[in-house]
Amino acid sequence: SAQALEVELLYTEQELSSPPTVAPVQMRAVAEPGEYLKVPLPRRSSGYWLRLTTHAAVPRDGRQVLVLRGAQSLGPVVFHPPASAPRVIAQGIDGPSTLLRRGWQLPLPNGWPPATVAYLHVSGDTGQALRLGLIDGDRLVLRERAGARLASATFTALVLVAIFMFGLWIALRDLLYLSYAAYLACVAIYSMLLTGDAAEMLTLSWMAPDNLLARMAFGTLAVILQLIFTARFLELARLMPRAARLVSAMVWALFGLLAVLLVGQDRVVRWYPVMIHMLLLGFMPISVAVAIQAWRKGASYAGHFIAGWTPLLAMATLMAGHQLGLIDVPWIERVLPLGAVLQSGVLALALSQHAANRHRIALLARQSAERDTLTGALNRAAIEQMLAAWSQMGHLGASRYAVLMVDLDDFAEINARHGYVVGDTVMQHAYTRIRGLVRPDDTVARMESDLFAVVSECRLEDAELLAHRVVDGFQQRPFNVDGHDITVTVSIGLAMSRRGEEADALLRRATEALAGVRIAGHSSIGVAADARAGEGRRQRVGATGRDEAG
Ligand SMILES: Nc1nc2c(ncn2[C@@H]2O[C@H](COP(=O)(O)OP(=O)(O)OP(=O)(O)O)[C@@H](O)[C@H]2O)c(=O)[nH]1
Structure with a gap:
């Protein structure tokens, strides 16, 4: 016959240390072979006694195990196997039962002949259901x-x-x-x-x-x-x-x-x-x-x-x-x-x-906050932030970076002669021209009205060449706006970074170098003192730019 498991929940009020000999049966249930049987436990402080029998012999090879699963709060369980000494199982983690999550694996090494009984005593007051099954050990694993x-x-x-x-x-x-x-x-x-x-x-x-x-x-x-x-x-x-x-x-x-x-x-x-x-x-x-x-x-x-x-x-x-x-x-x-x-x-x-x-x-916000609306160049705040960050990281080493302050000469006159709308267009062209004259890696910002700044990672010699290239680039090619050829010249103040220097100090030195040459005339380049070991220098590049005002 099929090897079903029969479970009887016994009705005993007293605490007993060994299985009750005669006790009224409160509930009887039979499990299908290999399946778990659910035994609901009514609330009772004296614990529970269960009587178990099988319908067919369980072989002595010990492969079949009795599995007991229940709520985690179940107290110690005493198992009285058929034809063996009782075992107390305090926790699910004990001994051979480690395999189970939240449950007990009760071995049957001596087999289980039909009509012999096993007893289980569950302490504690749970009010929850227990699950019992006669399960093949390999399948369980x-x-x-x-x-x-x-x-x-x-x-x-x-x-x-x-x-x-x-x-x-x-x-x-x-x-x-x-x-x-x-x-x-x-x-x-x-x-x-x-x-x-x-x-x-x-x-x-x-x-x-x-x-x-x-x-x-x-x-x-x-x-x-x-x-x-x-x-x-x-x-x-x-x-x-x-x-x-x-x-x-x-x-x-x-x-x-x-x-x-x-x-x-x-x-x-x-x-x-x-x-x-x-x-x-x-x-x-x-x-x-x-x-x-x-x-x-x-x-x-x-x-x-x-x-x-x-x-x-x-x-x-x-x-x-x-x-x-x-x-x-x-x-x-x-x-x-x-x-x-x-x-x-x-x-x-x-x-x-x-x-x-x-x-x-964040990117959009940054772009609009950092850009000059007329030319699309970075603004002063952006370049100050950038230089400050570099200075903090120790990037602004001695003579590593050049700052060129590029001022458009006599811009007031261009406005006066052609009007502000043309002046705006010239300003935009001027930015595009500077961008085209420097390297793609160089940073160009519009600092204020007609003043641009270029930051370039290079040595002084290269920075001077760059300054000349910008001055020449403006002087030699007039802008064409609304059919007018407008020549704009620029003057440049140049400063090289010093080790440990603050960003504003570097910008200030470049601005001062520019102020120094502006007096000298147009298309001038001024190099800040200290850029090289020597004195600050001032140079005029060629003749004064063609003066549109005459
Ligand atoms: N069209 C136009 N003009 C501007 C803009 N921003 C500033 N300007 C004009 O640029 C002129 C700048 O004048 P200044 O800084 O005094 O110098 P400058 O006339 O270029 O003469 P120097 O720099 O001394 O050679 C002013 O007349 C401003 O009105 C702008 O966005 N558009």
Whole structure:
């Protein structure tokens, strides 16, 4: 006949140290071969006695094992195998039962002839269901291995997304990404604590599944980080200030609970899960409602949020219900980490989009803030910032950079003669001309009215050649605007960087060199003192430029 397992829950009120001889049967159930039998346990402080029989002989090879799974809060279990001495199993991690997550593997080395009975005594008052089965040991190992692989895949996926988010935080310095990275790290650790695999793989006792304290602490921390992230991600402070206040109250309440847990340790660890799960049960629907409301108010990423979180929230709700003993869904502990992976995938997508958008907006803002509107050249602030940054990094070494202050000569006269509109066009042409005369790597900025600055990484000799090239480039080629040939000449002040010099000091020296030659006339080049060991010099390049004014 089929090797079914029959279980009777015995009705005894007294505490007994050995199996009761005669006791009324409260419940009888028969398991299909190789399957688990669910035995609901009514609340009773005196513990439970179970009488087990098989319908066919279990061979003596010891391959068949009795498997017992139950809520983690079940106390010590005493197993009276058929034809063997009783065994006390204090924890699921003991001895040969290490294979099981949250359960006991009870070996039957002497076989089990039909009609002989085995007894189980379960202490504690759980009110939850037990699962019992006569299972083939090899099959059990395979199943457990598959479960362990799934758990480590989950862990790896969560950690990879967490690292990615951490990278986004390093690049963009927005706490949004950091809070999400930290949340994922907590969930990854929590999922490892839940399955007990890490405890086995790493032999870390604090990661054992019976370490309720570690599990609860990481679980709470994950919820806190998730709330902080949610408030930021859904822009609650801007869109829904009341919801934002609610979330921050929730965060502080959870921090308080966490502190109580860490201080109270074993004294609070029994009721702590109940508190947390009640809180979560209440919070889940509120959280979904807030997300939907934010979505209706136009929060940019509320859609992603809802798609990613709803399945996970539903699973977390089931989990909380399961742990409170309200519903019986033992599979939820395996499915929950998958929900977390799914959620992290959707959110990683949303956050990458968020980061890309942010980057684009920042770039646009920078471009408009750093550019001169008429010519499109960088403005004074931009070049000052750039030089200041270089100076801070120690880039402005001795004679490494040349600053050329390029002033358009007699620009007031061009305006007076041709009008401001033509003057504007000449100004734009002048910028294009300078850009064309210097190297692509050189930086050109419009400092103010008719004054441009060129920053070039080169030695003094090259800088002087460059200055001459710019002066000649203007003098020899007039601009053609509205059919008028307009010759513009430029004067240049040149300064070379000094080691440890501040950015403004360098710019000032170039400006002073320019002021020195402006008196001398047009198309002049002045080199700041100290640029070479000698004195400041002033030179005139060829004749005065053709003077349009005559
Ligand atoms: N059309 C136009 N003119 C400008 C602009 N910005 C400044 N200017 C004019 O440029 C002239 C600059 O004059 P100054 O700095 O006194 O010097 P300058 O006339 O070029 O004479 P020197 O530099 O001494 O040779 C002023 O007349 C300004 O009105 C602009 O954006 N467009």
